[in-house]
Amino acid sequence: MEKILVPDLGGFDKIEIIEMFVSEGDTVKKETSLFSLESDKAVMDIPSPFAGVLKKLLVSAGDKVSPGDIIGEIEVPESDTVKTTDEKKSVLEQKKEPEEIAVKKTTEVQVSPTTPKDVHIIPDNFQSRDAVFHASPSVRQYARDLEIDLSRVVGTGPKNRISKEDLKNYIKEGLNSGGGGRISSGIPTIPLEDFSIFGRVEVIELTRIKRITGERLSAAWLNIPHVTQFDEADISDLEAFRKEQNMNVLSFIIKASAAALKKFIYFNSSLGEKGENLVLKDYINIGIAVDTEKGLVVPVIKDVDKKQVSVIMEELKEKSDLARKGRLKPEDFQGGSFTISSLGGISGTGFTPIVNAPQAAILGVSRSAMKPVWNGTEFKPRLILPFSVSYDHRIIDGAEAARFTRYLGSLLEDMRRVIL
Amino acid sequence: MSSMKTEVAILGGGPGGYTAAFRAADLGKKVVIIEKEDQLGGVCLNVGCIPSKTFLHGAEILRNAKEGEDLGIQFSKPVINIKKMLTHKESVVLKLTNGLKSLCKLRNVQVLHGEGKFIDTKHITVTVPGKGDDGEQDIIVEFDDCIIAAGSRPVVIPSFPVADPRIWDSTRALELPEIPKSLLIIGGGIIGLEMGAVYHELGSEITVVEMADQIIPGADEDLVGILSNTIKDRYKAVYTSTAVTHIDNSGKQLKVYLKGENSPESLAVDSILVAVGRVPNSNKIGIENTGLKTDERGFIPVNSRQETGIPGIFAIGDICGNPMLAHKATHQGKVAAEVISGQKSAFTPMTIPSVAYTDPQLAWMGLTEREAKYTGIEYNIGKFPWTASGRALSESSTNGLSKALFDKNTKRIIGAGIVGKNAGELLAEAVLAMELGADAEDISKTIHAHPTLSETIGLASEIVDGSITDLPGQIK
Numbered sequence: 104m105e106k107i108l109v110p111d112l113g114g115f116d117k118i119e120i121i122e123m124f125v126s127e128g129d130t131v132k133k134e135t136s137l138f139s140l141e142s143d144k145a146v147m148d149i150p151s152p153f154a155g156v157l158k159k160l161l162v163s164a165g166d167k168v169s170p171g172d173i174i175g176e177i178e179v180p181e182s183d184t185v186k187t188t189d190e191k192k193s194v195l196e197q198k199k200e201p202e203e204i205a206v207k208k209t210t211e212v213q214v215s216p217t218t219p220k221d222v223h224i225i226p227d228n229f230q231s232r233d234a235v236f237h238a239s240p241s242v243r244q245y246a247r248d249l250e251i252d253l254s255r256v257v258g259t260g261p262k263n264r265i266s267k268e269d270l271k272n273y274i275k276e277g278l279n280s281g282g283g284g285r286i287s288s289g290i291p292t293i294p295l296e297d298f299s300i301f302g303r304v305e306v307i308e309l310t311r312i313k314r315i316t317g318e319r320l321s322a323a324w325l326n327i328p329h330v331t332q333f334d335e336a337d338i339s340d341l342e343a344f345r346k347e348q349n350m351n352v353l354s355f356i357i358k359a360s361a362a363a364l365k366k367f368i369y370f371n372s373s374l375g376e377k378g379e380n381l382v383l384k385d386y387i388n389i390g391i392a393v394d395t396e397k398g399l400v401v402p403v404i405k406d407v408d409k410k411q412v413s414v415i416m417e418e419l420k421e422k423s424d425l426a427r428k429g430r431l432k433p434e435d436f437q438g439g440s441f442t443i444s445s446l447g448g449i450s451g452t453g454f455t456p457i458v459n460a461p462q463a464a465i466l467g468v469s470r471s472a473m474k475p476v477w478n479g480t481e482f483k484p485r486l487i488l489p490f491s492v493s494y495d496h497r498i499i500d501g502a503e504a505a506r507f508t509r510y511l512g513s514l515l516e517d518m519r520r521v522i523l
Numbered sequence: 524m525s526s527m528k529t530e531v532a533i534l535g536g537g538p539g540g541y542t543a544a545f546r547a548a549d550l551g552k553k554v555v556i557i558e559k560e561d562q563l564g565g566v567c568l569n570v571g572c573i574p575s576k577t578f579l580h581g582a583e584i585l586r587n588a589k590e591g592e593d594l595g596i597q598f599s600k601p602v603i604n605i606k607k608m609l610t611h612k613e614s615v616v617l618k619l620t621n622g623l624k625s626l627c628k629l630r631n632v633q634v635l636h637g638e639g640k641f642i643d644t645k646h647i648t649v650t651v652p653g654k655g656d657d658g659e660q661d662i663i664v665e666f667d668d669c670i671i672a673a674g675s676r677p678v679v680i681p682s683f684p685v686a687d688p689r690i691w692d693s694t695r696a697l698e699l700p701e702i703p704k705s706l707l708i709i710g711g712g713i714i715g716l717e718m719g720a721v722y723h724e725l726g727s728e729i730t731v732v733e734m735a736d737q738i739i740p741g742a743d744e745d746l747v748g749i750l751s752n753t754i755k756d757r758y759k760a761v762y763t764s765t766a767v768t769h770i771d772n773s774g775k776q777l778k779v780y781l782k783g784e785n786s787p788e789s790l791a792v793d794s795i796l797v798a799v800g801r802v803p804n805s806n807k808i809g810i811e812n813t814g815l816k817t818d819e820r821g822f823i824p825v826n827s828r829q830e831t832g833i834p835g836i837f838a839i840g841d842i843c844g845n846p847m848l849a850h851k852a853t854h855q856g857k858v859a860a861e862v863i864s865g866q867k868s869a870f871t872p873m874t875i876p877s878v879a880y881t882d883p884q885l886a887w888m889g890l891t892e893r894e895a896k897y898t899g900i901e902y903n904i905g906k907f908p909w910t911a912s913g914r915a916l917s918e919s920s921t922n923g924l925s926k927a928l929f930d931k932n933t934k935r936i937i938g939a940g941i942v943g944k945n946a947g948e949l950l951a952e953a954v955l956a957m958e959l960g961a962d963a964e965d966i967s968k969t970i971h972a973h974p975t976l977s978e979t980i981g982l983a984s985e986i987v988d989g990s991i992t993d994l995p996g997q998i999k
């Protein structure tokens with residue numbers, strides 16, 4: 104019998120199981136997905152570490168698990184059992200047996216197995232080692248007393264510490280806004296109405312991804328002075344070429360953006376902590392906003408400048424598939440330096456995307472359309488792609504943004520320039 | 524057969540149990556402690572922390588006397604009076620256990636001395652041994668809430684000879700049955716090495732056998748290395764990656780067969796201390812009558828409120844899991860008592876510190892460097908060798924190292940380890956720093972008095988923030 108443990112989840116703790124793929128008695132292969140977990144950012148599948156028959160499952164959907172938790176037992180066929188190479192260990196186990204057997208016997212007599220479940224709604228408020236905000240033991244207790252989940256509180260103390268004051272403010276905010284307390288931004292909250300007076304209403308819960316994206320978008324929208332620059336590119340030649348190569352336009356746009364970011368380095372930067380410095384990045388990692396059932400997710404394609412368009416296309420396909428299935432890993436979201444949001448597949452002539460903070464700019468791609476273009480002697484039908492770039496005006500000024508969008512447009516008009 | 528009712532029953536009067544009892548009483552509960560021994564205090568006070576530290580203090584005096592020579596102070600050969608050492612230990616234990624008794628009286632906490640077993644989830648029978656002419660008597664205790672604090676006992680290895688007076692567990696070793704000429708310690712963990720330190724100073728020739736590839740397997744090897752180099756000089760031998768396969772007790776000496784990388788095939792010794800770990804007492808409390816389920820090692824699983832899953836039954840201390848340490852038991856005891864009293868408490872330490880009171884001491888908390896590497900956490904580390912500490916030099920204690928680990932992203936301290944004199948006391952600063960979320964600069968800019976050993980923590984942090992001047996500079 105082998106135990107199945109929750110593996111290290113890249114620093115996450117207490118993650119909810121959203122779906123079970125197996126049940127007791129199932130025969131599983133090594134790497135078969137047992138269940139999936141949903142963290143702040145991703146849904147992860149947990150593969151079986153062994154092949155065999157699932158004898159016991161100690162968890163079900165809705166439970167929260169942490170790395171190291173035992174989630175079940177699997178009976179591994181004799182030949183598959185990894186023999187303890189460590190002979191010394193087996194000597195010890197052998198010796199300890201009688202004690203353990205004695206204990207085991209008691210276990211077997213038990214009628215109704217019980218495990219301590221968290222029946223209370225009061226959050227434990229463990230301080231995780233790698234959390235952004237830190238709460239000292241007394242603050243953790245105070246949060247429990249107020250029944251506040253510390254992971255939802257922003258610490259305003261020095262070095263991201265959460266103070267008791269922060270907790271009081273969190274409660275006040277919650278009372279004022281009529282909903283779960285939010286980050287205080289000093290702006291008036293929107294009073295809710297009793298909609299049911301006007302007709303039947305239904306309240307549904309936002310998905311976790313939507314809630315978290317919502318928080319990030321509001322933070323970006325409140326903190327960054329946004330300006331959006333619109334432009335368009337004649338992609339008739341590109342369209343002919345991509346059709347011939349059986350490739351998609353977005354992969355070329357990603358590649359062209361990388362070339363433009365190389366030239367206009369401020370678009371690939373971040374504003375430093377009090378706005379005193381600019382962090383210029385030597386890498387070009389482009390996030391692609393992908394619309395999924397559960398909400399918007401942004402997988403990142405790394406080192407785009409060093410990759411061929413065909414490689415980019417493959418990676419794009421793979422990552423958007425994973426994203427739609429909710430199977431992206433935390434590292435797939437990390438490290439983006441610029442973002443592209445493409446609505447080209449749907450409709451629209453232009454939109455103003457919100458910068459994916461702490462990045463400096465975001466490219467919005469709209470739907471290309473055939474338009475008559477005057478070439479000096481006559482109108483010609485050309486395929487025109489409208490696009491927009493929203494940027495942080497503290498980093499980039501208008502003239503530069505116009506030069507950036509034009510440069511990007513010119514690359515799309517003649518992709519040969521990308522290699523220059 | 525008689526019966527009684529109480530609000531809170533506490534099964535086991537060790538550090539976990541009595542702390543829980545006092546806290547619950549202070550929060551207004553009617554409390555009964557059920558303890559099978561004649562004294563409260565559990566393993567810790569009677570056969571654990573306190574007696575071992577009392578003897579280690581004696582060992583330290585003997586070592587200091589020896590080391591006085593280097594300073595130009597010479598004592599004559601010490602005369603050791605084992606009987607007196609024992610009475611002294613007993614008087615220390617008695618002071619503490621009597622203290623507990625009077626704290627019970629002051630708080631109106633009743634103590635029933637007798638073995639307790641659950642009959643169901645609301646009742647425990649206590650078998651109180653007879654006094655004088657009266658035979659033993661069963662008392663049924665009915666409770667609203669119960670805290671299981673029945674602790675642990677030494678692992679017994681059944682293939683070793685039983686009932687041979689020359690083969691000891693830690694409890695027996697603390698009775699100082701004799702000072703054997705040669706003593707083999709099976710198990711190079713904290714308990715085995717502490718007892719080794721005592722018997723070594725009392726004159727025994729010590730051999731240590733450890734199954735893992737280093738002594739104190741939970742700690743980082745750079746720290747352990749300093750301890751193990753020291754004891755290798757003092758002891759006959761330390762065999763790691765070695766197991767004892769068989770003990771032949773037919774001769775005048777015990778013949779011990781070994782299997783290991785560098786060990787001889789067999790050894791002959793006068794006595795053996797078996798210190799290979801402890802098992803929870805969960806199979807001795809009638810747990811089968813509660814429906815509670817232990818894990819495969821016999822621990823009772825609990826959540827952060829020390830709840831077991833059976834309403835009204837809580838578990839704390841050694842019986843609910845590792846690490847088996849008294850300071851864990853006491854903190855969990857408070858949480859259980861507070862939850863029972865309706866408070867919203869939870870056991871949420873960021874770390875539980877570990878200390879080996881060996882010579883030199885070894886203490887660590889948070890993540891070890893090995894764990895940090897294994898889990899792929901990016902960290903900055905400062906290691907300050909005690910050879911560069913003025914205080915360590917003046918105390919002839921340069922055999923030490925202080926190190927601290929900081930998360931590269933959050934900058935906060937995530938672990939620390941110290942080997943050297945008083946390491947156990949020095950570690951407290953690092954634990955506090957971790958709970959308060961301090962970073963290297965917070966610690967390095969906190970003024971540590973000079974000359975103290977505590978400075979080494981400040982200096983290890985200075986290495987990380989780059990402000991160190993006590994070591995050759997790193998030009999940036």
Ligand SMILES: Cc1cc2nc3c(=O)[nH]c(=O)nc-3n(C[C@H](O)[C@H](O)[C@H](O)COP(=O)(O)OP(=O)(O)OC[C@H]3O[C@@H](n4cnc5c(N)ncnc54)[C@H](O)[C@@H]3O)c2cc1C
Pocket residue numbers: 534535536537538539540557558559560563564565566567568570571572573575637638639640672673674675693694714804807808839840841842847848849850851852880
């Ligand atoms: C040699 C040695 C040295 C140690 N040194 C240290 C140290 O330096 N620092 C440290 O932190 N820890 C140390 N420990 C560990 C420490 O002693 C334990 O972690 C601690 O005592 C656990 O407390 P507890 O309350 O969980 O259980 P225990 O102390 O084990 O107490 C349990 C009590 O329950 C009683 N009991 C059990 N079953 C029943 C029953 N059925 N009915 C009634 N009563 C029952 C027992 O008699 C006992 O009194 C040491 C241990 C040993 C053996």
